[in-house]
Amino acid sequence: MRCFHLFLSLVLCPLLFYTCQQKPKLDDDQSNKPNIVLIVADDHGTDDLGCYGNQAIQTPNLDQLASEGVRFTKAYCTTASCSASRSVILTGLYNHANGQFGHQHQFHHFSAFDNVKSLPVLLHDQGYTTARIGKYHVAPEEVFHFNKTLNANARNPVQMAEVSKQFITNHGEKPFFLYFCTSDPHRGGGVVTDDPYKPNRFGNKDDGYGGVARNLTTPQDVIVPSFLPDNAACRAELSQYYESVNRVDQGVGTLIQHLKEAGIYDNTIIIYISDNGIAFPGAKTNLYNAGMRLPCIIRNPLITKIADTCDAMVNWADLAPTILDFAGIDNDELLSTYLAEEDKDKKTIGGIPVFKKFHGRSFKKVMEDGDVSGWDETYASHTFHEITMYYPMRVAMDRNYKLIWNIASGLEYPFASDLWASATWQSVINDENSIKMYGPRTVDSYLHRSKFELYDIENDPLETHNYADDPKYVMILNTMKAKLKDFQKSTQDPWIVKWEHE
Numbered sequence: 001m002r003c004f005h006l007f008l009s010l011v012l013c014p015l016l017f018y019t020c021q022q023k024p025k026l027d028d029d030q031s032n033k034p035n036i037v038l039i040v041a042d043d044h045g046t047d048d049l050g051c052y053g054n055q056a057i058q059t060p061n062l063d064q065l066a067s068e069g070v071r072f073t074k075a076y077c078t079t080a081s082c083s084a085s086r087s088v089i090l091t092g093l094y095n096h097a098n099g100q101f102g103h104q105h106q107f108h109h110f111s112a113f114d115n116v117k118s119l120p121v122l123l124h125d126q127g128y129t130t131a132r133i134g135k136y137h138v139a140p141e142e143v144f145h146f147n148k149t150l151n152a153n154a155r156n157p158v159q160m161a162e163v164s165k166q167f168i169t170n171h172g173e174k175p176f177f178l179y180f181c182t183s184d185p186h187r188g189g190g191v192v193t194d195d196p197y198k199p200n201r202f203g204n205k206d207d208g209y210g211g212v213a214r215n216l217t218t219p220q221d222v223i224v225p226s227f228l229p230d231n232a233a234c235r236a237e238l239s240q241y242y243e244s245v246n247r248v249d250q251g252v253g254t255l256i257q258h259l260k261e262a263g264i265y266d267n268t269i270i271i272y273i274s275d276n277g278i279a280f281p282g283a284k285t286n287l288y289n290a291g292m293r294l295p296c297i298i299r300n301p302l303i304t305k306i307a308d309t310c311d312a313m314v315n316w317a318d319l320a321p322t323i324l325d326f327a328g329i330d331n332d333e334l335l336s337t338y339l340a341e342e343d344k345d346k347k348t349i350g351g352i353p354v355f356k357k358f359h360g361r362s363f364k365k366v367m368e369d370g371d372v373s374g375w376d377e378t379y380a381s382h383t384f385h386e387i388t389m390y391y392p393m394r395v396a397m398d399r400n401y402k403l404i405w406n407i408a409s410g411l412e413y414p415f416a417s418d419l420w421a422s423a424t425w426q427s428v429i430n431d432e433n434s435i436k437m438y439g440p441r442t443v444d445s446y447l448h449r450s451k452f453e454l455y456d457i458e459n460d461p462l463e464t465h466n467y468a469d470d471p472k473y474v475m476i477l478n479t480m481k482a483k484l485k486d487f488q489k490s491t492q493d494p495w496i497v498k499w500e501h502e
Contacts, residue, residue: 033127033175033327034302035268037255038319040089040179041248042082042135042186045278046295047225048245056223058215058246061253062272062297069270069299070367071308076315076397079382080276080284080291083110083137085316086181089275090118090144092320092358094381096493102384104139110384111139119320120146120177126329129174131167133160134181146179154183155203157251158211165258175327182251185244187279187418192240199236199423202244202279211254215246226462227282227290227439233427234280241278265301269326272297273316281419282439282446285385287393287404288463292380300326303368310366312375313399317360325362332357359491379487383495389414392495396484402463403480404453407498413447440464454480 046052049059051066077085079095087093087100091112095101099113112118120130124147133150134157152163164178189201208214219235222242228234252272259265277283277291284291296314321331334357366372380395391414392407419425428438436443440462452468454477467473488496 034300035171035176035178035264036123036128036323036326037178037180037259037268037270038089038323039252039255039270039272040086040135040181041245041272041274041295042181042183043276043279043284044185044245044248044274044295045225045283045290046293047223047290048242048278049295051297052295054223056217056221057242058217059249061249061256062295065252065256065270065272065299066297067308069297070305070310072296072298072314073309073311074313074378075273075294075296076292076313076378076380077274077276077294078315078317078380080286081382081385082135082186082275084382084384085275086138087112088316089273089319090120090138091116092119092317092360094317094359094379094491094493096381096383096495097359097491100138102389103386104137105387108387110387112143114140114143116143118144119323120144120179122320122324122329122334123177123327126324126327126334127174128177128327129171130177130179131164131171132179132181133164135183136181153209154181155188155247156209156212157182157184157248158254159209159251161251161254161258162211164255168258168264169262177323180255182248184248185241185279187422191423192236195236197233197236197423197427199233199240200418202237202240203247204240204243209247212247212250215243217242225278225290227288228280229424229428229437229439231424231427233423237280237422237424267301269302269323270297270299271319271323273319279416279419280422281415281425282441284419285382285389285414285416287380287382287395289402289457289461292395298367300367302326303364306368306370310370310372312363312366312372313378313397314363314366314375315360315378315380317358318363319360321358321360321362322364325364331362377483379484381491381493385414385416389416392498394484394488394493394495396480396487397457398483400456400458401476401480402453402455402457403468403477403484404455405481405484406449406451406453407495407502409449409451413449452477452481 051063078088079085083104084095084100087095087098091098098116102110104110124130130146131148132146134154138144150163152160185202187200189203191198217239219239222238224230259268273296274294377398383392394405396403453466454468455463
């Protein structure tokens with residue numbers, strides 16, 4: 001009954017952020033606008049690129065991109081779930097506000113409110129030609145509309161790049177925005193039946209994919225992240241995962257080659273990110289750092305690079321305003337343009353206060369001057385993965401401490417079906433040892449979580465020692481709780497009522 005009342009409140013009280021009553025005035029001269037390519041991998045963790053320190057995995061093209069651009073060391077998704085995360089990427093709004101509460105799926109209606117103005121629509125209105133290829137996984141289409149939809153096998157990033165070549169070379173006089181989304185390295189494609197540990201294939205096939213060289217890493221050679229169990233089953237799955245990651249890298253390399261051949265590489269901004277962490281329990285669907293902290297590589301040839309790395313704490317709500325900033329579009333002016341005339345003075349839409357056009361903010365200036373002051377905290381908001389996985393969590397984090405509020409802490413932590421079935425998880429829960437350990441955690445502590453989890457992430461990066469009930473940390477706990485409440489209020493999070501009514 002509580003869930004039913006919650007859904008009623010969400011349906012009856014949608015947040016009206018934008019209207020379409022007016023169109024922006026377009027720039028007559030689009031010749032100085034950069035092209036923008038946003039590459040989103042599916043379930044690619046930060047531990048799994050050469051440029052982020054993994055010397056066992058083969059990612060030469062992404063490593064080269066990082067050497068030419070800026071590698072962010074503290075970049076985070078705001079929800080570790082495919083659909084919800086992609087909705088944040090494309091709207092600059094946390095998913096509790098844009099309406100995409102979880103997995104977009106045929107069985108239910110998780111989709112953005114129809115009055116949200118997404119990044120591709122905003123860029124189109126400002127004179128860009130937009131195209132998407134590969135994984136989409138957001139709805140409705142009219143909210144997340146692209147001018148062109150390019151068709152290719154999203155498990156073959158090289159083919160995706162080849163199909164994109166025609167758009168890149170013949171996009172016309174307008175600048176373009178290409179949304180390039182692989183289905184790699186997501187789980188899928190069955191299991192390797194002739195392996196005693198039966199690892200998931202992660203999309204790999206014995207006969208491979210056209211144009212893609214198979215790059216195999218043995219289970220003995222993989223690097224097991226500290227949050228995972230270092231056993232034979234996990235290593236077998238990581239070796240399959242590595243091959244899928246390398247397939248992404250080959251697609252990125254082919255795409256870059258086409259940009260160079262078209263003579264537009266040095267007028268094209270390339271952004272590489274993942275939607276959430278690696279598809280293993282403990283990362284994907286979780287708001288531990290293994291699920292939140294992600295690769296973010298940006299090559300912007302139109303600005304002078306200050307440093308190879310940046311430790312500003314940015315998140316995926318910041319991407320839309322940053323991309324618009326890259327395109328020379330003033331976000332404040334854009335907000336004013338879309339507000340109805342009668343609402344401009346009171347800064348509301350339909351009588352509801354508008355706090356910001358976006359929940360995020362542009363970090364373009366950080367890349368230009370290297371000053372990360374004011375970029376020392378981030379927030380996260382996760383509610384669902386699949387429809388059966390209701391487990392709302394909210395996070396406030398700064399450089400020293402992280403607070404996770406498990407709003408449904410009385411429930412057992414839910415599993416995505418493919419994570420539960422994974423050889424890695426099954427190897428642990430079927431272990432005959434009485435104390436079952438999943439990496440640094442017990443299985444019991446993973447499944448049954450405290451209402452509040454407070455971590456000293458500077459000294460405990462694996463987030464294993466919860467200080468929420470430690471009297472020595474009560475002031476820090478209260479400070480982080482206050483930050484979390486302020487975040488929820490400023491982003492109009494309906495779950496803020498749970499502080500008082502639970």
